[in-house]
Amino acid sequence: MKKNYFTPISQIGEFELIKKITNNVISYQKTTKLGVGDDAAIVSFSKNKNLLVSTDMLVEGIHFDCTYTPLKHLGYKSVVVNVSDICAMNAAPTQATVSIAIPNKFSVEMIQEIYDGIKLACKNYSVDLVGGDTTATAGPLVISVNILGESLGSKLSLRSGAQNNDIVIVTGSLGAAYLGLQILEREKLIFKDSAEVQPDLKNYKYILERQLKPEARIDVIKNLKNLKVIPTSMIDISDGLSSELNHISKSSNLGIKIFIDKIPFAKETRKTAEELNIDLLVSALFGGEDYELLFTVSLADFEKIKNNPIYSPIGHISKDVNGVKLYDSSGKSVEINQNSWTAFQK
Amino acid sequence: MKKNYFTPISQIGEFELIKKITNNVISYQKTTKLGVGDDAAIVSFSKNKNLLVSTDMLVEGIHFDCTYTPLKHLGYKSVVVNVSDICAMNAAPTQATVSIAIPNKFSVEMIQEIYDGIKLACKNYSVDLVGGDTTATAGPLVISVNILGESLGSKLSLRSGAQNNDIVIVTGSLGAAYLGLQILEREKLIFKDSAEVQPDLKNYKYILERQLKPEARIDVIKNLKNLKVIPTSMIDISDGLSSELNHISKSSNLGIKIFIDKIPFAKETRKTAEELNIDLLVSALFGGEDYELLFTVSLADFEKIKNNPIYSPIGHISKDVNGVKLYDSSGKSVEINQNSWTAFQK
Numbered sequence: 001m002k003k004n005y006f007t008p009i010s011q012i013g014e015f016e017l018i019k020k021i022t023n024n025v026i027s028y029q030k031t032t033k034l035g036v037g038d039d040a041a042i043v044s045f046s047k048n049k050n051l052l053v054s055t056d057m058l059v060e061g062i063h064f065d066c067t068y069t070p071l072k073h074l075g076y077k078s079v080v081v082n083v084s085d086i087c088a089m090n091a092a093p094t095q096a097t098v099s100i101a102i103p104n105k106f107s108v109e110m111i112q113e114i115y116d117g118i119k120l121a122c123k124n125y126s127v128d129l130v131g132g133d134t135t136a137t138a139g140p141l142v143i144s145v146n147i148l149g150e151s152l153g154s155k156l157s158l159r160s161g162a163q164n165n166d167i168v169i170v171t172g173s174l175g176a177a178y179l180g181l182q183i184l185e186r187e188k189l190i191f192k193d194s195a196e197v198q199p200d201l202k203n204y205k206y207i208l209e210r211q212l213k214p215e216a217r218i219d220v221i222k223n224l225k226n227l228k229v230i231p232t233s234m235i236d237i238s239d240g241l242s243s244e245l246n247h248i249s250k251s252s253n254l255g256i257k258i259f260i261d262k263i264p265f266a267k268e269t270r271k272t273a274e275e276l277n278i279d280l281l282v283s284a285l286f287g288g289e290d291y292e293l294l295f296t297v298s299l300a301d302f303e304k305i306k307n308n309p310i311y312s313p314i315g316h317i318s319k320d321v322n323g324v325k326l327y328d329s330s331g332k333s334v335e336i337n338q339n340s341w342t343a344f345q346k
Numbered sequence: 347m348k349k350n351y352f353t354p355i356s357q358i359g360e361f362e363l364i365k366k367i368t369n370n371v372i373s374y375q376k377t378t379k380l381g382v383g384d385d386a387a388i389v390s391f392s393k394n395k396n397l398l399v400s401t402d403m404l405v406e407g408i409h410f411d412c413t414y415t416p417l418k419h420l421g422y423k424s425v426v427v428n429v430s431d432i433c434a435m436n437a438a439p440t441q442a443t444v445s446i447a448i449p450n451k452f453s454v455e456m457i458q459e460i461y462d463g464i465k466l467a468c469k470n471y472s473v474d475l476v477g478g479d480t481t482a483t484a485g486p487l488v489i490s491v492n493i494l495g496e497s498l499g500s501k502l503s504l505r506s507g508a509q510n511n512d513i514v515i516v517t518g519s520l521g522a523a524y525l526g527l528q529i530l531e532r533e534k535l536i537f538k539d540s541a542e543v544q545p546d547l548k549n550y551k552y553i554l555e556r557q558l559k560p561e562a563r564i565d566v567i568k569n570l571k572n573l574k575v576i577p578t579s580m581i582d583i584s585d586g587l588s589s590e591l592n593h594i595s596k597s598s599n600l601g602i603k604i605f606i607d608k609i610p611f612a613k614e615t616r617k618t619a620e621e622l623n624i625d626l627l628v629s630a631l632f633g634g635e636d637y638e639l640l641f642t643v644s645l646a647d648f649e650k651i652k653n654n655p656i657y658s659p660i661g662h663i664s665k666d667v668n669g670v671k672l673y674d675s676s677g678k679s680v681e682i683n684q685n686s687w688t689a690f691q692k
Contacts, residue, residue: 009452035476041477043476099490107354119371122371129381131401133490139484
């Protein structure tokens with residue numbers, strides 16, 4: 001390796017790296033309708049049929065810790081995070097391939113357990129496992145899933161379609177997956193000090209499940225279709241609300257006003273945040289891994305869903321501000337200096 | 347991790363592992379026409395349009411060695427091995443996604459170099475890079491490519507379609523990639539002992555290129571289409587001729603007779619094999635990474651291609667034998683006890 005290559009990736013971050021490696025990507029195929037830059041790519045092999053393609057790679061030690069992640073849950077989650085990307089296009093998953101790099105410490109039975117989770121997720125989301133690759137590695141376990149999807153008949157939703165005055169909606173509740181991770185990390189440290197102490201985790205069932213066995217919101221996609229609600233833009237919340245809001249703002253070239261007291265939290269999340277002395281807002285904005293959907297709708301479409309508690313309006317699109325602005329209940333602007341989760345730590 | 351999980355993967359091997367993890371895969375989508383078990387899966391989103399999906403994962407230390415692999419070549423090869431899987435279905439590639447797990451030692455510039463190779467391969471094979479994922483890893487570099495493809499208008503070729511008396515054809519020549527690897531490994535050892543010695547590799551240009559910058563045989567797919575030759579079965583030679591012949595034999599449920607003196611070798615390959623005292627036949631049967639195509643055709647179709655030197659007939663399908671049987675020029679049966687390349691070493 002040459003010595004004059006020196007810029008550490010952590011110095012520029014993941015998004016800048018992606019910009020650099022994709023800045024001169026050329027399209028040769030007329031079937032490609034949307035390439036790099038959204039939750040999934042769009043390929044059109046026939047007149048009225050758009051195919052969605054997305055991929056996500058999970059690396060041991062970066063995305064999961066085998067000391068506290070049940071292998072079946074890990075397999076399940078590796079599919080779900082990909083299903084979530086397809087849902088984020090207002091579409092449903094159809095087929096997946098799974099590639100896995102297996103360290104020496106993993107036995108046949110352990111790999112089967114991972115695949116039991118993969119196959120259970122495939123069953124729950126009606127995804128066909130159609131291929132993959134298996135290889136050895138001298139390093140950590142790596143699971144790379146590629147997923148295909150198609151529209152349920154509704155319009156696809158990109159990150160770039162938000163319009164001025166659209167309402168910004170979040171599904172379910174946020175922050176739980178991050179707090180679940182904090183509990184698991186805490187128990188890991190206790191276990192290190194004294195292996196005899198058996199952790200009592202029953203009070204944390206909800207938040208642990210949100211971290212270890214998240215679900216993708218295909219129910220939301222089906223519900224929106226039934227109600228004839230067409231999100232003008234959409235993204236899934238994998239890196240944290242802050243990062244996702246910024247993606248929609250940048251892609252749609254419009255500002256966003258968010259009212260922080262409108263951000264939804266489960267009561268278990270509030271309780272654990274208090275216990276751990278963690279700012280709830282930080283868990284939602286920067287925690288990530290909630291796999292809820294963030295989307296925008298017109299005022300007319302908002303009327304159709306406003307009484308359903310799974311949809312929380314948290315703000316609106318506004319051409320009067322630059323980027324994402326947060327406000328408290330008194331209307332005062334709130335500044336938060338923190339970054340979302342990134343695989344590339346300094 | 348539980349202690350009662352004990353079967354090492356090397357004990358059962360990759361193909362047995364794949365059988366175990368895919369043995370109860372269920373199909374939920376009527377669009378899935380062919381799942382696990384061929385070079386690519388077939389998905390049919392509209393009446394006359396079949397889409398191909400395949401994926402391959404390359405792991406540093408298993409599939410490549412960064413001490414002698416130029417990064418641009420590595421990126422190029424990671425796409426080509428996937429293009430080869432699509433060609434092996436008698437089809438052409440269209441879109442790809444690339445996921446990469448990046449160790450700390452890799453700088454931004456080095457990753458850009460890998461992507462320069464990826465983008466060059468995309469250009470040469472008219473593949474659109476439509477997405478991917480980037481992450482950090484504490485382990486080796488991992489590149490996972492997923493590729494889509496479509497038929498050029500000809501019939502797709504599966505591994506399972508060979509018919510009794512079909513001629514078995516190999517494109518190009520075999521064994522060179524394996525010998526290239528031996529030269530690189532030899533030079534690596536010399537370099538370890540004395541870093542001042544500059545290797546003189548000009549005599550090995552051809553075989554090194556076959557190892558470091560292989561090409562996929564899209565030219566063959568186009569030629570077969572022009573000649574209206576429809577392979578009854580097809581596979582690409584990635585693990586070694588022996589392994590691929592066995593796949594066709596098993597999938598087609600027919601025996602194969604191979605005449606070893608018909609297996610094609612380049613003169614550079616012959617010369618290096620002699621120099622390194624390596625059995626040419628071993629390099630072809632078990633070396634792998636040649637990325638040539640192995641296919642079967644009817645006698646009528648064979649007439650159309652028999653004068654073109656890129657197609658070498660090496661034997662025929664025969665219901666009179668079980669599995670793959672090798673014969674020398676005198677018609678005597680040849681036994682070779684060796685295994686093809688596998689990622690899972692004991």
